[in-house]
Amino acid sequence: MTLYILCFILFLIGIYGVLTRRxxxxxxxxxxxxxxxVFLxxxxxxxxxxxxxxxxxxxEGADISVVDPLPQTLVLTAAVIAVATNSMMLALAIRLYKKYGTFDIRKINELKG
Amino acid sequence: MDGWIIVLFFVIPLFGAFVMPVTYLFSSDSPKFITPVITFVLLILSLYSFVYQPEQIAYIIGGWKPVGDVPIAIYLVYDGLSGFMLVIINLIAFFSSVYAINYMEEYTGQKYFYVLMCLMIAGMNGVVLAGDLFNLFVFTEIAAKSSYALVAFGVKKDELEASFKYQVLGGMANLIILFGIAMIYWQTQTLNMADISYMLQNVENNIFPVFIQLILITGFGVKAALIPFHAWLPDAHSSAPSPISAMLSGVLIKTLGVYVIMRLFFNVFPVNESVSIVLIALGGLSMIIGVLLAVGAWDLKRMLAYSSISHVGYIIAGLGIGMIMLARGENQFVATLAFTGSLFHLANHAVFKGLLFLNAGAIEYAANTRDMKQMGGLAKFMPITLTSSFSASMSISGLPPFSGFFSKLIIILAAVIAGFYLIAGLAVVAGIITLAYFVKFQKYAFYNKPSVSSSIKEVPNLMRMSMISLAILCLLMSVLILPEIREVFLNPAVNTLMETTDYADKILGR
Amino acid sequence: MSVIVKKIAQLISALIFVFGMYSAIHGHIAPGGGFAGGVLLSGAFILLIIAYGLDYFKLKQQTEATSIFESVSILIALLLAFSGLFAGSLYFFNNYLPPGTPGSLLSGGLIPVYNILIGIKVAATLSTIFFALIIYKEEIRR
Known part of the structure; x- marks a missing residue:
């Protein structure tokens, strides 16, 4: 149970970072x-x-318990997807830096959504 | 129809997406002709399978038979709802890709555009056909990732910013969905949707399914742009190139958001009253706040994007009303009525919102502006855009005999009969405000005193063709209300939603 | 970079490359597989590029080549999966080669082939991403 709570704390740290970093x-x-x-x-x-x-x-027939491979494959696939996300976002960040000359989101505010 | 035909729905666009970089070496024009051919084949295929396959079929990839009672393979499931969604997706995709041939001439790097568009179509078709949550998640990601890249395709300041915002919110939504899937796995030890359905029916404590459903509403609500989660939509949909805006607003939010909510909440989870009240509340909020935001917008594409929020609200509210009737087990007729209205409105909204975005693209192409204050007097120069956008505007505001009238009427009727007078009132008010801002659009864009130069010409032929076809469809869709035609097109999808546990029974054959 | 760094990078990248290939080929009988192998393969290239600098490799042409490799490998994988439909039983991703003895290198039917193709695809994709990030082609709208 401790491990799950630690995972949740990690998740909250991530949310905190997304919401407060500029x-x-x-x-x-x-x-x-x-x-x-989430992967953990x-x-x-x-x-x-x-x-x-x-x-x-x-x-065959040996008395061993085997881990279900399904969540592991799901994590592997999701990790591949995470690679795509990160590279896309970093590419966009580089482009935005060239356009605005800054990484600060307070200065990148053309849109009012 | 043989089962293997349904794999073609995502194999063909995937194949097209990866064959284009190779053919580009020999002819730099090839991608723009390959994509319409692919989408046309998909459209024909989807219509064929829709007409000839009213029954549900489950296709097992790799031929891995179930071990005992446990399905271990990847399942693809084609039923009435999937077929209905496939027809809509491929219809809009075909007209968008034809439109894009002329529209995208202004951009550089066109081959990447067509590759990403094919990947997006493959992702959406896969979401609709997926029979387990694993593949549902992966295909959702394929469609979402390509839409992120397509929103940023113009690489101007606001497009990059919109795409970054879309990605941060979309990425968080994905994680919430993945968290929900993890919770489902924890509860049931399986990811096959039919198997999950069985497991959850036997759970005595129904707090846990409701908890998972609320997590999933958050995740897929971001994808469907329901109102507290809508912040990305107006930026992203207005910044993308117009054919892509039509795809995003017309089908992407419905496939990734609304369809998944329908499939999971009706066929996988046991229907539940408290969840349906959440859906009705979110739908009602989206309906009214969406139009209020749209009325103040002067950017044409931004106005259309806000209006999408309100129309997704109509669909979700209709679904919620049907779900509460199913959960209470009373008056099945109202549930049928609500589902018919929702699905009918989903199809209508795909057609007319797609057409309106194509019109906005045509105006941007000819007059080079998106600000309604700077348009004016376009009626003289662009008669086809005028006629088609008139047809779409009247349909979206719900004037008879255009199709939008009937679908809104059915939803409002269902709300009244079910006793949700507030929702019915909100829907009527939202409809009236919708009429107001589309009259504003018509007046400022086409009839005001001319403020643009007289060198404006009507758009090229292929763009005209897709606009005219969709405008005719706006009128023709009204015939779906006739009982004989409704029998063929809407009823299979409605039945899938009505007979909730039938989905799992047919797949597993228990 | 200094001569020492260049020489060491050269030596190590060869080892990484061989390990990547091992990992991709043995994917069906040992931990690893196509994705991990592909990442290792592209890592070897990226290490060399970092050590030797951009100009040494004339990266503009390489980007085209990697994206073609990516497309072709995934096309072959799709065609193989599709060919399963015609090999007897109308199943997509039909594994129609003989399974062999479990645990040996030549076993698992088509799975090693898919692993190798995925390895090539991932190596090409990650290299393309890396090139795109460091070259930064300016594609302005006309």
């Missing part, structure tokens, strides 16, 4: 922290204590 790069880093907290939680949910890696080479 620097584009720091916002990207905070979002990444949030992502990793998914892996923890899928883990069975004493479980082995889900490979077919384990002997």
């Amino acid at each position: 620097n584009l790069i720091k916002i990207v880093i905070s979002l990444t922290i949030m992502e990793f907290s 939680m998914l892996v923890l949910i899928g883990y069975i204590s004493g479980g082995l890696a889900p490979l077919v080479v384990h002997p």
Whole structure:
């Protein structure tokens, strides 16, 4: 249970960063922290204590418990998606820096949404 | 229809997206002709499967049979609701891609535009067909990531800023959705939607499903731009290139937001009264606040974007009314009526909002402005844009005999019969204000004293063609109200929502 | 960068490259797989680029090449998946090659092929992203 609470605290740290930081790069880093907290939680949910890696080479009928690979594949896929998110956001941050000359979101405010 | 045909819905656009960088080496014009061909094939395919496949089919990828009772493979499910959404998605995608041929000539790096557009279509088709939450999440991400890139396609100041804002909010929404999926896995140890449905029916304590549903409403509410979560929509939809605005407003928010809410909350989770009240409240709020924001906007595309919020509100409110009737188990007729209205309005809104964004793009293309104060007297120069935008404006404001009238009428009727007089009143008021700001748009853009130079010409032929076709569709969609035609087009989708547990029963064959 | 850095980067990148290939090829019997292998492969290239500088590699042409590699590898994977439809039983992603003995290198039917293709795809994609970030092509609207 402690681990889940720690994950949640990590998530809250990420939200705090997204909401309070003014620097584009720091916002990207905070979002990444949030992502990793959710990934950690998914892996923890899928883990069975004493479980082995889900490979077919384990002997048939042996008395072993195997971890469900589903959350692990989900985390891997979501991590790949996170790579795409981060690279897109960093590319946009570079572009925005060229246009505005700053990473400060208080100065990047053409739109009023 | 054979089951394997449904994989074509995302294999063809994926194939197109990755074949274009190769063909670009031989002919730099090839991407702009490949994309309309692909979307046309998809449109034909979706119509074919919609007409010839009224039954639900589940297709197993890789041929992995269920082990005992546990489905282990990736499932693709095609049923009435999926087919209905596929027709709408590919219809708007086809007209947008035809329109884009001329419109995108002003931009550089066109091949990336078409690659991203094909990826977005593949993502949306995949979301509609996915039978498990894993693939639903992945396809959502494919569509969302390509839409982030497409919003920033013009690389001007405001476009980059809109895209960054969209990405931060969209990224947080994704994490919330992933958190919800993690919670579902914790509860049920599976991600297959049919299996989850079975597991959740046997859960005695229904607090946990409601908790997950509220998390998912937050996540998918950001994607659907319901009112407390709408901040990204007006920026993103007004900054994108116009064909993409039409896709985003017309189908993307409905596929990633509304469709997923329908599928998960009706077919996967047990229907629940408290959740439906949340949906009705969010829908009513979106309806009225959306129009109030739109009335003050002077930027044409921003006005249309705000109006999308209000129309998604109509759809969600209709769904909520149907859901509360289903949950109470009384008066199934009202539930049918509400679902018919919602789905009908979803289709109508895709057509007329797509058309209005294409019109806004045409005005921007010809007069090079988006500010309504700087337009004026365009009626003389752009007769086709005038006629088509008139048709769309009347349809969106709900004047008979255009299609928007009937769908709004059905939703309001359902609200009145179900006893939600406040929602019905809000819908009527929102409809009247919608009429007001579309009259404002017509007056300032087309009839005011001419303030633009006289060198404006009507847009090129392909752009005209897609606008005229969609304008005709705005009128033609009214025939969906006739019982014989409703039987074919709307009823399969409505039945999917009405028979909530049927979805899981048919897939698992229990 | 100094000669020492360049030489060490050269030596280490070869090792990383070989390990990346190992990881991608053994994806079906050991931890690793296409994605991890691809990341290692692109890491080897990126290390070399950082050590030797941008001009040494004439990166403009490389960007085109990597994006073509990316498209072609994913196209082959799609075609392989699609070919499963015609190999007997109308299943997409049909694994129609013989399974072999579990645990040996030549086993798992088509899965190693997909792993290798994904490895190429990921290596090309990450290199493309890296090039795009460091070159920063200005594409202004006319």
